Each structure stands twice: as structure tokens, then as C-alpha cells.
Amino acid sequence: MRRKYxxxxxxxLAVLACSLPSQAATPTSALPTETQTATFTFTPEATFxxxxxxxxxxxxxxxxxxxxxxxxxxxxxxxxxxxxxQAHCRYGPSVxxxxxxxxxxxxxxxxxxxxxxxxxLYIKFDKLKYYCWVAxxxxxxxxxxxxLYYTEPxxxxxxxSNYPPPQNISSVRNGDEVTINWDQVNMTADHDRGYLxxxxxxxxxxxxxWTDSYPDQYTTSYTVRDEAGCPAPxxxxxxxxxxxxxxxxxxxxxxxx
Numbered sequence: 001m002r003r004k005y006x007x008x009x010x011x012x013l014a015v016l017a018c019s020l021p022s023q024a025a026t027p028t029s030a031l032p033t034e035t036q037t038a039t040f041t042f043t044p045e046a047t048f049x050x051x052x053x054x055x056x057x058x059x060x061x062x063x064x065x066x067x068x069x070x071x072x073x074x075x076x077x078x079x080x081x082x083x084x085x086q087a088h089c090r091y092g093p094s095v096x097x098x099x100x101x102x103x104x105x106x107x108x109x110x111x112x113x114x115x116x117x118x119x120x121l122y123i124k125f126d127k128l129k130y131y132c133w134v135a136x137x138x139x140x141x142x143x144x145x146x147x148l149y150y151t152e153p154x155x156x157x158x159x160x161s162n163y164p165p166p167q168n169i170s171s172v173r174n175g176d177e178v179t180i181n182w183d184q185v186n187m188t189a190d191h192d193r194g195y196l197x198x199x200x201x202x203x204x205x206x207x208x209x210w211t212d213s214y215p216d217q218y219t220t221s222y223t224v225r226d227e228a229g230c231p232a233p234x235x236x237x238x239x240x241x242x243x244x245x246x247x248x249x250x251x252x253x254x255x256x257x
Contacts, residue, residue, distance in 0.1 A: 076147075077143065078110045078111055078112060078143065078148075079110070079111040079141050079142060079143025079144060079145050079148070080108065080109070080110050080111070080141070080142045080143060081108065081109050081110070081111055081121070081123060081134075081139035081140065081141050081142070082106065082107070082108050082139060082140045082142075083103045083104060083105055083106060083107040083108075083134075083138060083139055084105060084138060084139060084140050085105060085138050086102070086103065086104055086105065087103045087134065087135070087138035088100070088101070088102065088103065089101040089102075089103050089123070089125065089128070089132035089133065089134050090132060090133050090134075091132060091133065091153065091155065091158045091245075091246075092133055092153040092155065092211075093115035093117075093118045093120035093122075093133045093153060094118055094120065094211045095135075096196055096197075096198075096211035096212055096213040097133065097153070097196065097211070097213070098158070098193060098196075098241055098243075098245070098246070100130070100132035100133075101125070101128055101132055103125070103134070103138065107125055107126070107127060108125070108126050109123045109124055109125035109126055109128075110123065110124055111123050111141065111143070111145055111148060112124060112131065112148070112151070113148055113149060113150065113151030114145055114148050114149075114150060114151065115133070115150065115151065115152075115153075116150040117208075117209035118209065119136055120133045120134060120135055120136065121133065121134050121135075121136055121139070121141075121145065122151045123139075133153065155239065155245070155246040155249075156245075156246070156248070158244075158245040158246060159244040159245030160244055160245060161240070161242055161244055161245045161246055161247050162242075163185055163187055163191070163240045163242050163247050164185065164240065164247055164248075165185075165238065165239060165240050165247040165248050165249060165250035166182035166183060166185055166195060166220070166238050166239075166240055166250055167182065167183045167185075167250075168182060168183045169181070169182045169238060169250055169251075169252055169253065170182075170253065171252055171253055171254060171255055172255065173226075173255040173256075173257065176225055176226060176227045176257070177223055177224070177225055177226070178201075178223070178224055178226045178234075178254065178255060179221060179222070179223040180197070180221065180222045180223075180224075180236070180238070180252055181220060181221045182195075182220050182221075182238060182250075183220065184217055184218065184220050185217055185240045185247075186217065187217050187240075187242055190243070191242040191243050191244070192216050192217050192242065192243075193215070193216075193241040193242050193243055194213060194214035194215050194216045194217060194219070194241055195213060195214050195217075195219075195220075195238060195239060195240060195241060196211070196212075196213045196238070196239040196241050196246065197210075197211065197212045197213070197222055197236060197237075197238055197239075197252075198210075198211050198236060198237050198239075198249075199211075199224065199234065199235065199236025199237070199252070199254075200232070200234055200235055200236070201224055201225065201226040201234050201236075202226055202227045202228065202229060202230035202234050202257070203225055203226070203227060204227075205229050205230065206230065207230045207231070207232055207234070210224065210236075212224075213241065226254075226257065227257060228257035233254070233256065234254050235251075235252070235254050236251075236252040236254060237249035237250060237251055237252060238250045238252055
């Protein structure tokens with residue numbers, strides 16, 4: 001009986017021991033708990049996710065500005081001339097104009113213009129300080145005169161004239177002829193160089209540039225052939241001429257065909 005009692009008691013104690021909390025079973029004299037040195041464990045932060053999507057900066061491509069290469073502009077080469085026979089240089093583009101200078105073989109110059117209706121050349125001769133007009137037949141030309149501009153004679157720039165233009169100009173038609181009349185302009189014998197007519201007249205269906213002159217003041221009438229059939233009407237002007245230059249022009253009242 002005693003052994004049985006002891007066995008039961010042992011069994012009861014064992015059951016109670018299993019039921020008690022573990023702290024109660026830990027003696028107070030237990031060894032101190034080892035204080036562990038904290039090992040730094042890197043806890044990675046949350047991976048940074050940019051809220052803005054990185055857009056690469058667009059590199060600016062400069063606009064290429066065309067810089068032209070400056071080329072030297074060639075200087076225009078005016079045609080040159082050499083006189084091939086003794087001749088006259090005049091203040092207008094026909095033999096009717098006042099004499100400006102004497103020319104001799106070998107005289108040289110440069111051509112600066114040409115006249116539309118006669119082909120005469122406007123030249124600055126090396127020996128002269130002014131320009132004058134020459135027939136192309138009396139000079140040898142080096143260069144292309146067709147590249148030159150047409151030039152109009154400026155008779156008012158030639159020199160001073162203290163004589164008036166002719167007065168009381170009249171004209172009358174007789175078929176295909178027009179006769180022009182005017183009053184004499186009194187000039188001294190030294191100054192007297194007569195008169196100059198510049199006109200456009202109709203001949204053979206063409207409107208022709210026409211000039212004529214008289215050597216003195218005493219001839220005061222002129223007759224010219226002028227027909228019908230041109231696209232524009234005929235017309236003309238009259239000048240008094242003295243050795244210093246030309247008067248202002250006087251209009252000729254031209255009769256229609």
C-alpha cells in the first residue's frame with residue numbers, strides 16, 4: 001500500500017510540475033542573462049521610386065545660319081579707245097553739235113556711254129578734263145560697248161549762253177515736206193555759231209532722230225521730209241548756238257501729216 005501511495009504521490013507531483021508556469025520553476029539564483037551586443041542589421045529603406053519620370057534634357061540643336069562668303073565684286077571695265085584718224089569731239093552725238101575738241105591719231109580714252117539713236121560714243125579722253133561725243137568710225141575700241149548704258153546729251157551743262165532761243169517759230173507742211181521758220185537771233189561775229197535743230201521725223205515708216213545745224217545766225221529756215229505712217233507723231237526743238245554753248249530749247253509747232 002505504501003509503495004502504491006508513493007507512486008501516486010509521485011505521479012501527482014509530476015502532473016503539477018508540468019502545469020506550473022516556467023517562471024516559477026526558474027530559480028532566482030540562476031546565472032545572469034548574457035547581454036548581447038546589438039549587431040547593427042541594415043534594414044534597407046524602401047526603394048526610392050521617383051514620382052517623376054526622368055525625362056532626359058533634349059539637347060538644343062542650333063539652327064545653322066548661312067554666312068555667305070563675301071566675294072569681291074569685279075570692277076566694271078569700261079571699253080577703251082584709240083583715235084585712228086584726225087577728227088572732232090563734239091558736245092552731242094552727231095556732226096550737227098558744237099565742236100568740243102580736236103582729236104589726233106593715237107589719242108586714248110575710256111568709253112562711259114553710248115547714244116541710242118546714232119551709235120556715237122560718250123568718251124573721257126585722257127588729254128581732256130571733260131567728256132565729249134565721238135563717231136565710232138574714228139576710234140578703235142577695245143571692249144564691248146553694248147554693255148554700256150544709253151546716255152542723253154545735256155546741252156545745258158556745256159557752258160553759259162547769254163543768248164535766247166529763236167523766237168516766232170512757225171512751220172508749214174507741203175505734202176511730205178515740213179518747212180520751219182524763225183526770227184534771227186542777233187549775235188556778235190565772235191560768238192555766232194548759228195542754230196541747231198533736233199527732231200524726230202517720219203521717213204519710210206520709221207521715226208528717225210534727226211539733227212541739222214547752220215553755221216551762222218543769218219539762215220532762219222529749214223525744210224525736212226516728214227511722212228505719215230509712223231506709230232508716234234513727229235516733233236522737234238530749236239536752239240541758238242554760240243561759241244560758249246547752247247540756249248534753252250524752243251519747241252517747234254509741228255504740223256500733222
